[in-house]
Amino acid sequence: MTTSKSDAEIPALQALSADIDAEVRHRFAVIDGLRMHWAEAGSGEPVILLHGWPQHWWEWRHLIGPLSRHYRVICPDLRGLGWSEGDGTGYDFDRMALDLRDLLDHLGLGQVRIVGRDWGLVVGYRTVLDRPGRVDRFVAIAGVHPWTGQRPSLPVFLRPWHIYLLAAAGGSAALQERMVRRSLRAWRHRGAFDEREAEIYAERMRRPAARAATVAFNRAVLVREVPHFLRHSRTMRTTVPILHLNGGDDPLSDGVPACFGDHAGNMRLERIPDCGHFVSEEQPGWLVERVSAFFR
Template identity: 60%
Template sequence: MELDRRAHIRGRVICPDIRGLGWSEGSGGGYTFERLARDLVELMDRLGVHRARVIGRDWGLVVGYRACLNWPERFGQFVALAGVHPWTVDGVRPAVFTRPWHVYTLAALGRSRSLQATLAARSLRAWRHHGRFSDAEAAVYLARMRTPGAHAATIDFNRNVVLHEIPHFARHYRMIRLRVPTLHLNGASDPLSEGVPNSYRDYADDMRLELIPECGHFVPEEQPQWLADRLLTFLD
């Protein structure tokens, strides 16, 4: 992939893992959106970064939204990739709740390691539209999912989403306003895209929702050049 030469001089890039996922060790709790967003801000404080532009994909998207809603003065711009926005319940379509059925399954039965592994492998296949993950690429994802920290984090995270976060936003979305300029990008063939409404327009100062052609849920892997070009344009 050839990136615009401007990309490497734009600024410092920091790529943290979400608590309990990737190469982080995780913890015995703290998997609410509020706590995960606070992790991000506390990391910025530790690194001496007062203000940043943030990009979050999938669960990183919800962390980014919560951080921008809670601390808008800390973020200049936000790019959300592959997920729903906080006002989805306003104008929601059934597909938003039926397509990610694995979230509910993991919340209820996630203690089964074999179930977690099976659903993770299935998601890598079913939620990608353009291209396929090689066996080696899939092995990197799945190896991290099999660690004790990721296993426990997956249980806590999905249960928190089902039991607390969805009910919370369903009750309070009218009182939430986004002040940070935001670009929300979903793959046109992402299973979630069909049900994400345009209701955000009533609750955000400067936000747009765009669909990426020939793309499923794994935006950076499926359309890297398209994404790089769009990010450079938006973040310029």
């Protein structure tokens, strides 16, 4: 009897799940020709947790337990990251949102609640704008919103300088290793990742698929997505309830304006006290309470 690649990876995933106060199940399926991994726990109405860079599903370990007592919590690894496959293509926001749609279809889910941080934030916003019928409520964390360009500020464009560097020279494995380690250190304000935690993320980022994903995503942001939103944001509207949360001490969220009122009437922008970019690991208790209240 042969063992599939997915089966071989289950022990490592289960070892990570030992840190979580819930029974976590790990699943794999072929989505758009690529093998996608997700972790899930609990039962009931679905909540989708979408991680950021340079991380994977495990960034939600402090939220999975509390939320799974009331919801079916589903944490996909985005294309190319974590335990999901990638081939260096498909990193425009439209395709990544289609990955989410295809996963929801595979699971037989209609309308869901979504929480997205960093890369997960852009997937969530793209889904809200393109397929609002699939989103009951959306919590966006640690990033800009689609209407940011209507009131631009220098920090919004200058603070995420890593985007320019990774888009231009991210093919270097040594550079990416340094940037992964630096981001985990410099973007966190409250507490710090210990060596084990940092290595859990860095190890998966050494995969060729993750390095290719990093370059392709950042190039797509500069070449396609920023120009697209600058041109079209004034015509983008949604009635989906949105809670946008940025850490008060997040260097990547400095200067994000509250200029969405005419476009997203059910949206709120809030700053999280004593928190940097990694909200679910810096302020997990605060985040669970705020997300739970918003979902109710």
